[in-house]
Amino acid sequence: MPNPNSKLWLIVADAGRAALYAAESSRGPLTEIQDFIEPNSRLLDQDLVTDRPGRGFGSAGQGGHTLEPSTQPGxxxxxxxxKRLAEILDQARAEQRFExxxxxxxxAFLGLLRKRxxxxxxxxxxxxxxxDLTRHDAxxxxxxxPERLFKTPLR
Structure with missing residues (x-):
């Protein structure tokens, strides 16, 4: 990845794509570093699941009912x-590629990213x-x- 040791890295993401930008000053422009795409996020839930839902049988009565997955495939x-984005950012932090x-x-995705x-x-x-700013360029x-992306240290 270019732009090592940038002042600020900015990840602009949704559940299926992300762009990584660098900013060298708090009021300056953004420079795109890399794009990331999660191809499976573009598939419909039914395309991500190959099996039919399981069957459950209650303790009373005859027959069963369909068990819905507790988490949607998407x-x-x-x-x-x-998780993938968090690992990339963590590795870059460990390599001191940004401050x-x-x-x-x-x-919803911000919460997932924060958690990871x-x-x-x-x-x-x-x-x-x-x-969601993923459809915009730098x-x-x-x-x-905001006009100022970060506070500059007092000198």
């Missing part, structure tokens, strides 16, 4: 994608925005963020 794929981290995602970030990486988070994302 949710499982979103969890996997959040601060920003997270931009719709509320290891504590050390989560401590680097200085900006969280619960919006300039479009930057236009929808």
């Amino acid at each position: 949710d499982v794929e979103a969890e996997r994608f959040a 601060m981290l920003g997270l931009v995602a719709p509320p 970030l290891p504590d050390e990486t989560a401590r680097q988070v200085v900006l969280e925005i619960d919006k 300039d479009g994302v930057r236009a929808r963020l």
Whole structure:
């Protein structure tokens, strides 16, 4: 990945895609570093499940009923994608590729990503925005963020 040792890395994600940006100054532009796609998130739940739901039998009466999965297959794929992104960010933190981290995602996926970030990486988070900005380019994302992305240290 280019742009090692950036001031801020910003991940803009939803359950199926993400873009990683770098910012060198709190008011400056974003530079795209890398895109990530989770191909299974684009499939319908019925395409992710190959077997029919299981059958359950109650203690009273005859016959059975269909058991619905407790978690939807699309949710499982979103969890996997959040875990994959968190691992990438954690490795980059360990390699000191950024000083601060920003997270931009719709509320549900932001929660998944937050949950998956290891504590050390989560401590680097200085900006969280619960919006889906994945359809925008770097300039479009930057236009929808606060003027200052992070506080600059006093010198």
